Amino acid sequence: MTAIRIENVTVRYGTVTAVRGLSLDVARGEMLVLLGPSGCGKTSVMRGIAGLETPAAGRITLADTVVFDAGRGIDVPVHRRGVGMVFQSYAIWPHKTVFQNVAFPLRMQRLPRKEIRARVAEALELVGLADFGSRGVSLLSGGQMQRVALARSVVMRPRVLLLDEPLSNLDAKLRDRLRFELREIQQHLGLTAASLTGGARVSVGIAPAAVHLLPAGDGAA
């Protein structure tokens, strides 16, 4: 069963083509890693899946739902795609506590307060931050921030988890540890994930499937 299907997707910025005619399938429970030098269009692909970028052409299907189809004019807005995403900078809201950050997606789904509390606790437990709920976020370390971001993206049980260079801001030792944790959590939850990274090294640890993107100018995708 295919969880992410990308067909012939092209992303353009003005006259620059960032991604040309990319097609790929990711099966359920699999983790895909997009590799490639900066400027090769990795981020554009990921933002296209999330709905933060509108591709010029192509079709994107998430768990059998077409979320984007340039030909048929379908473009499901970001907040209805049910995608979890860990941003490169983590994008932890500085004005909210750890709990409030993680609870946000559930509040958007209007879940009852009790259930929110239970699921947030569960997610924080999963990433090893069980006692951190009431803390402010400004004093967290880089690794802790990353865990909060991860908890926030899995708490809503997303159809697809997107990871935008999630380890690039961390030091080498922490990176190694988190890489395996990430993989473990993903398998534990049975999530389909797409991760992207600038260096080839990361993929050794976590990726059963890796796609290497070349800059669009080279004629390949």
Next chain:
Amino acid sequence: MTGGTALGARAVRRLPLWLLLGLLGVLVILPIGMLLYASVLEVEPGPGSFGGGLTLENYRELLTPATYLALWNSLVVAVGGTVVALVLGLSLAWLAARTDVPARWLVQLAGIVPLFVSSMVGALAWSLLASPRQGYLNLILRDLGIPFTINVYTIGGLVFVFGIYYAPYVFLLTYSGLTLINPELEEAARVHCASDRRVATQVTFPLVSPALLGATLLTFALIIENFPVPALLGTPSGLETLPSLIYRLMNLAPPDANGAAALGTFLLVTLMLVVFAQRRMLGRREYTTVTGKGFRPRQIRLGRLRWPAVAFCVTYVVTAIVLPFGALLELSLRENVYVGGAADLFDVSAFGLEGFQVVLGDISFRIGLYNSLVAGLLAAILGGALHFVMALVVHRSKLRGRNLIAYLGMMPVAIPAIVLGLGFLWTWYLLPVPLYGTLLILVLAYVARFTPQSFGSISNSFRQIRSDLEESALVSGAGRSRTSLEITVPLIRSSIVSAMLLLLIFSIRELSAVIFLFTSDTRVLSVVIFDFWESGVFDRAAAVSVLYSVVLAAIALFSRRWLGVRDLSGR
């Protein structure tokens, strides 16, 4: 989805854009349109009587020696005032930012002077100090037997007063540039054998020169449109600039409204050219290596020059604040306005609080204070909300036409305040809403006039929020409006507060924009002072000026924690 509902949904989505464009149209475009229209009308615009034949006669009638002289005076005063302000402001900024000058707080005080000393109060105080006959400084000079008279009612006097009260703007615009220079650039010069002086002239100042150029044109623009200073200091000797000539034309009996409109159009075009030039030059600033990182620049040791430097700063503060407020207090505290000689000035027995008591009980002062506060608060609330929504649409929507909003929002920068006031007057003659005679028309004029400052500062804070903070909310399932409410607004709350405080302070300080808009019930404090001065009741004018400045200083003090140095420079 059928075509009909899709069209409907589109219209609804674009509704905020249309509403904003409509509002800005009434606040900015319509006043200018009415000004241009009135300038080619054959008859006076009046309530309900707009129309008649079109003519270019109004412009031809401007070709008189009085106009040429006012134009010439405007240019001379603006150039001279700009030069003085530049020298003062840049020296102060450099001392405060890059040297070990003692008593730095004194220098930084210079940066906030304009918050509580309006140019009108400064001009009024200097007319007390240096009017040729009764000026306090001249009395002292005379008693000391020095055969020299300082006359502030001259071109030189205007240049001087403009220079000291616009120097803070130069200070604010160049100070941050001077502190933000990457110190390695200067160190590189030093390593390669440049002396401190050579580093300053070869590296530091060239690096801030774009900011300096911007400050030059801004100061020029501010001075050339300034109305209160020439009105107070030029009128006694018949010295006119373009803004004060416009005011006189409107106060003739009967008023020459069409002539004022034509002259206003001319002033508008002049200012637009200056602002256009400023924008072009600031637009090229990007290439400089002034970055936003918090460097701690190396301080230059002044050595033996420290004390002359302090003396320079003290002199500035004395000239801009101490002497003027001394003079205002002198006149407000005296029981007898007449001063025979220098000795009388220091005769404490002649002082009393009666002047203040009279003013505090004066109905026009009370109404003015009430109106100022109410109109200022309303401008802050309505303006803050409007400018926030404008910034939200410009920076966070993808609606076509959002750039037009940004453009309209910045346009009042190029509209002289007094001309905006004229346009407002005629706009609300025309529109079938009875706003003329209410405080609300003043509020709208304030909001229009200070849109660039307030909208600009909120816009800046939007640019500083990393977009992924909002994108992650969208990904988490929040819609657009939910995201702004939960994420955007809390993140920029302090910048909205600071924009509203700026609106409050600037509105209370403003005279020019409302000089044609008030009626006897809607006079604000600045108007009350101007009226007292115009009718020759100088002691009242002085006492109200002191209280007015205290009100402004209190608000500024209260707002200190929200206002960044950069916000105050306005444009």
